[in-house]
Amino acid sequence: MTGKKKMMLLMLFLVGTAVVLLLLATPMMLKAIPPRYLSRLPQPIQDLRTPKQEVAILPTVAVPADLTILFTPTPTATKMLPPTNTSVPAPQEYTPTPPPTSTSIPPTFTPIPPSATPVSIPNQARLEGISHMFQEWNNCGPATLAMTLTYFDIPARQSETAAFLKPNPEDRNVSPHEMVSYVKEKTPLDAIFRVNGSQQTIRRLLAAGFPVILELGIEPPGELRWMGWYGHYALAVAYDMAEQQFWFYDSWLGSNEEPLGSVDPDGRMINSAQIAEFWPQFNRSYVVLFEPIHAQEVATIIGENMNDAVMWQNALEEAREETAANPENPFYWFNLGTAYNTLGQYEEAAAAYDQARTIGLPWRMLWYQFGPYQAYYEMGRYEDVVLLANTTLAERPYFEESLYYRGLAQAALGETAAARQDLQQAASFNPNFTPAAAALASLDSGG
Secondary structure, three states: OOHHHHHHHHHHHHHHHHHHHHHHHHHHHHHOOOHHHHOOOOHHHHHHHOOOOOOOEOOOOOOOOOOHHHOOOOOOOOOOOOOOOOOOOOOOOOOOOOOOOOOOOOOOOOOOOOOOOOOOOOOEEEOOOOOOOOOOOOOHHHHHHHHHHHOOOOOOOHHHHHHHHOOOOOOOOOOHHHHHHHHHHHOOOEEEEEOOOOHHHHHHHHHOOOOEEEEEEEOOOHHHHHHOOEEEEEEEEEEEOOOOEEEEEEOOOEOOOOOOOOOOOOOEEEEHHHHHHHHHHHOOOEEEEEOHHHHHHHHHHHHHHHOHHHHHHHHHHHHHHHHHHOOOOHHHHHHHHHHHHHOOOHHHHHHHHHHHHHHOOEOOHHHHOOHHHHHHHHOOOHHHHHHHHHHHHOOOOOOHHHHHHHHHHHHHOOOHHHHHHHHHHHHHHOOOOHHHHHHHHHHHHOO
């Protein structure tokens, strides 16, 4: 073999080796690129980086829960004392209700009790003057809130709302109470977050001229169905009772089945049956925006559910009825757990969450709702907290709530260094998330 041929073979070998090494290293290099930038690259390149989810559901429990305690009437429970083997205070539930302010519902208001005679409302109603906007990458909540503000002639950009709602662009979740905080702190408006809503309440609010943001589950349409279940915000703008239809301004889907495609001025049509399926996946939660002078009117429409204790007791009864009628629906069991959780009945909450996991919850569930962490922590099931947080944070360390609860659980297990790291990361990732900073201070002080 001549020297020239040897040189050519050597070059081919070196080039081939370089190509192989490049292919092997590409996924690792792509992982270093933040997803918001990766999303701008061609799809085949994105596919090399996108984490492949091994399972479609959260880890299940080894032993089915004892469900008898969930349907036995019991007196209202008091909250359990914090675990004694941790130097970190018991976690604060991070999702219930917005803090009171001077523009909140008047404290002297007494909700009107439910009436046997339904309140008459128009057969149709529509809000006018709202500017639709498509969301930027991973910006559903900020975009939807910015859209809602245009109804009140407040020209907010989604980049402005995002800077407050999710200081880190990689944050995958904006909770309803964070939206309420933005409205109260950054605008002259007021807002309230409620759960256990009804379609009739949404109609009454729209008929009275109040925009309503719903949080609901979504199965991506068409070719994107492979992505699986997500949480999503949509702004209700109209209804038609005769047709059993609602119209929403949707920051992702616009008015069709193609994300970021086109939008009809009327909005995206969703029928009552679809709302009945996907809204309960977030405990029928909603956010209402209004001018402070209309606080009494909003309170009258919401009625007895203005009272937190009544609202959660009603949510508990609703979840009991729904789990009894449809025991294979994991979201109903999850809602049952959330109601018990908020009422301080953690044993019952943990049992309900166990049953939801046994049936099968979407693997993204704890991106948005964090009740299982609270219930398991309060019951001393720290390993379960760590397991669920590990699953949620795997290749996506973008959830301050999961970092926070995992840190608490690790502190309870005596893993102080790991706990401190998680709490520091949670506090740094979202400086507005005050429970992490408080827990970290307590851990560092030995308190």
